[in-house]
Amino acid sequence: MTPAPSAYHQRVAQEKRALIVRAATELFLELGYDRASLARIADSAGVSKATLFKQFPTKAALFDAIVGDSWAGNDVADVPPAGDLTAGLTVLGRRYATLLGQPEMTDLFRIVIAELPRFPELARAHFSQGKLPYFETVRIYLLAERDAGTADVADPELAATQFLGMISNYLFWPSLLLPDWTVTPARTTAVVEEAVRTTVARYGAR
Known part of the structure; x- marks a missing residue:
């Protein structure tokens, strides 16, 4: 042995x-x-x-490790308890903002985008092992809030996309094109809070 x-x-x-x-x-x-x-x-x-x-x-195994390391941490797979839509979305939004703020996350997206024409499998690995599990956490959370009667969400998949998009469209995507794009911690907090307020206003149970 x-x-x-x-x-x-x-x-x-x-x-x-x-x-x-x-x-x-x-x-x-x-x-x-x-x-x-x-x-x-x-x-x-x-x-x-x-x-x-x-x-x-293999090189593919190494790339998978890069994806895993980039999306790891911050208990991304933990679904907040249902019952308080504002509190739960705030937890998820802050985790997402922290993940997107990592320098290695920008590097990872740049690799995937640059190699997409020749190696589309890299994009599939990135999506299936990185973004999709986090997206699923948000979707499952919204389903739990709907079941608890605290959210009126007919399409949890669309709602999760909208919520995460409000955060990434300001905090992350500009950094791929603008090397000097910086977001202060205070601004990051404001972006997440606005995404939470908008989502609660749209989907919170009346």
Whole structure:
């Protein structure tokens, strides 16, 4: 029976994984997904090819890890309890704003957009493993509020799209085209609060 790795070896493996993911993101942006070979990524990360292949046997697996890391955190899969539409949407909106504010999120979208004509599977992976699970969290939450009688939502999918769109259209999408686009924490809070108020005004149970 193979012994479990020690805490030290687990930490070293995690540190090397982070180096690989960071190096891959930078090279995908610089060279493109196709030209950034795994060997070159290993060299840039300062790890051996054997170490890289052990964690990521294919370039697609490495890209999946970049997607997962970009969308991870902030308990994105946790659905707030139903009963207070304003409070629940505020939690979801703040989480989304935090995710979109990560520098690696902008990098990820730029990679996907740049490689879309040649590698449409990258966009599908990004959507299915990143955006879709978060979108589903919002949709399921709105369904729960409808069932609780606190929201009048005939089309939860459309309502979730509207809510998230109000946030991303100000906080995120301009940054892809305008390198100097910055949003202050106070402005971020205001954007989320306005999205919540608009959604509650439209879908809150009368």
